[in-house]
Amino acid sequence: MVPDGAEAHDDRHVIVAALISYPQAILLGLLQGVSELFPISSLGHSVILPKLLGWDIHQNDKYFLTFLVATHLATAIVLFLFFRRDWMRIFKGLGRSLRDREISDDDPDARLGWLLVVGTIPAGILGLTLEHSLRKIFASPTSAAVFLMLNGLLLYGAELLRRRAPVTDVEDDARIARTVSWRGAFFVGATQAIALIPGFSRSGATMGGGLLVGLSHKDAARFAFLLATPIIGAAALLKLPELFGTTGDGVRGQALVAALCSAATAYLAVKFLMRYFETNTLTPFAIYCFTAGLACTAWFLVS
């Protein structure tokens, strides 16, 4: 899409600027903030939406990946700020446990912190090693639509198979720390890797995994958001130099606008979801993913 080489270099700014306009950046930013946290696959939507709207934007284009970095970073910052008090307690707990060389059952903050570390390791390793190849193989809108459909089935399956959550503690983090085992945290973390395939949702996979290890909907959502923060933030920080390098030429302004939009919708999304999961389930999202995936698959096949 973007011309390479010295002769194409001069035209690059004009071409790139034409590829993502500011209205497109606003729409993509708004969508990213919501779909990153709702269990409906942000990557899948960012592949499907341009195709549905007839935009000449492709998931594997370098400038588009660089553009997305800014929106991911914004989402990670919003998540961190939303749970900042929890993170402060978790950091202190981690420090205490390292000092005492013990992860005490009586210290839920320390235990939750290490559960998050254990959950982040498989997701980080699989993400670092498989992200590029999986994205390359499954970047077509049709495959994203098919996987979105499967994401719906996965969410519904998690609802059917979930273990009933026992109410053990009044305090959220203490309840999560007591319910999730080390093996459970590793399992929930590893489920995030499925989100490397466009169409599958990271938050959906971790919430589903949380339900399977015995968490309630609210606790599964909370654990999923805490688990998502370091992964989304680290992935964005790793690619941030590209935004300030030559790959970011011509998309920096659009990326900043999209990041602001993404931050606004991410804040509203996390606020909404934390209340929503107090009493509701993943089923509506499963139905949405299945029907939207089915409709898009049919549309892409006939058009």
Added chain:
Amino acid sequence: MRNNRLLAGLAVLAGIVLIVIAIVYWAEPAKSLPSFFPGHQAGSGHHHAKHGIAAFLVGLACLAFAWFRTGPKRTTTAT
């Protein structure tokens, strides 16, 4: 007790080896990596920084495991 020490020793060893592997990934291009390393490619000047980060994280996890494994045991008294 002996098993505990053996496990912790192995974790320390694995941690150090993985951190060394991480440094090799960061320092050497793909063509200069040992041929048994994932990512080795003759003639490629690409640095596998992500492979290095992955090895470093697992190395740190091994060292953390050893740190807790060798910590002082606290006994709780039943009341």
